Amino acid sequence: MERILKHIMPLWAVLIAGSLFLSCKKDGINYRNSADTYVDKDNARILSVHASPDGPQLDFFFNQVKIAGAQPSSLTGLGEGLAYNKTGLQYVAGYASIKHGPGRLSIVTPAGETSVPAGTVMYSQDLSLDKSKAYSIFAVGPKVNMTALVLEDKFIYPPGKAAVRFVNLLSGSPSVKVSYSFTALGQTQPVAGEFATGIDYKGATDFLPVEFGLYVFQVKNAATGANIGGTVSLTASITKNFSLLLRGVMGSTVTPPLATTVTQDK
Numbered sequence: 001m002e003r004i005l006k007h008i009m010p011l012w013a014v015l016i017a018g019s020l021f022l023s024c025k026k027d028g029i030n031y032r033n034s035a036d037t038y039v040d041k042d043n044a045r046i047l048s049v050h051a052s053p054d055g056p057q058l059d060f061f062f063n064q065v066k067i068a069g070a071q072p073s074s075l076t077g078l079g080e081g082l083a084y085n086k087t088g089l090q091y092v093a094g095y096a097s098i099k100h101g102p103g104r105l106s107i108v109t110p111a112g113e114t115s116v117p118a119g120t121v122m123y124s125q126d127l128s129l130d131k132s133k134a135y136s137i138f139a140v141g142p143k144v145n146m147t148a149l150v151l152e153d154k155f156i157y158p159p160g161k162a163a164v165r166f167v168n169l170l171s172g173s174p175s176v177k178v179s180y181s182f183t184a185l186g187q188t189q190p191v192a193g194e195f196a197t198g199i200d201y202k203g204a205t206d207f208l209p210v211e212f213g214l215y216v217f218q219v220k221n222a223a224t225g226a227n228i229g230g231t232v233s234l235t236a237s238i239t240k241n242f243s244l245l246l247r248g249v250m251g252s253t254v255t256p257p258l259a260t261t262v263t264q265d266k
Helices: none
Strands: 024-026 029-031 044-051 059-062 065-068 092-098 101-108 121-128 134-138 147-152 161-171 175-184 191-199 206-212 211-223 227-236 241-249 259-264
Touching: 044 059, 044 065, 044 241, 065 092, 065 121, 092 134, 101 147, 101 191, 121 134, 121 147, 134 161, 161 191, 161 227, 191 206, 227 241
Parallel strands: 029 259, 044 134, 161 241
Antiparallel strands: 024 029, 044 092, 059 065, 059 101, 101 121, 134 147, 161 206, 175 191, 175 211, 211 227, 241 259
């Protein structure tokens, strides 16, 4: 996998250390609250993401301990889980602390799911988690052949910059590249650049440093240059780590559509 950050802008922004956000959503970004910003030195931490386009609602468990899921529905009283694209439900859950060591990851349908019997194990695997490390677990692929992509989250904190990684979760995806238009804070003239190239399905870059400012990212076919994922904007103004996620099914014309989204990880 070739990982490239071709365009490097001059350092000018001031580090905003320890910035904390209340849970909210703006600019298409899912911001987590301050409880999710620390490093748990005694446990592992897991971020869970639903990236299976036709998959049912999902709960994530490690050694039978729930690490991601939603509160019971106010209408039915039944537990709901993460959903790929359903009004009122999230596709991503903030980091959960869990006892480190070997165990079993299970991705299961909650009681509130109706398309698949509740308690159905959609995917499971053995997994070993290291103490004080953070991981992202993505449920990917079609529901008939769901699997999981597990990444260790190696955060970086470059002074006066943010950090971004790209993860290709698009089923049937060709090798892709990620380009961007960048406008520095206080400026009006955008500058074009390329963030990464040669990223296959289930591939990911490391977290890479980026200057503060407004980015408009575009995912393209690495071989042909054809647009794939639309555009997504990110205003990077704090020293945090963000993930740019390409989700969906290549060539699908049905709902839910292919989507490029951004999450704030830490």
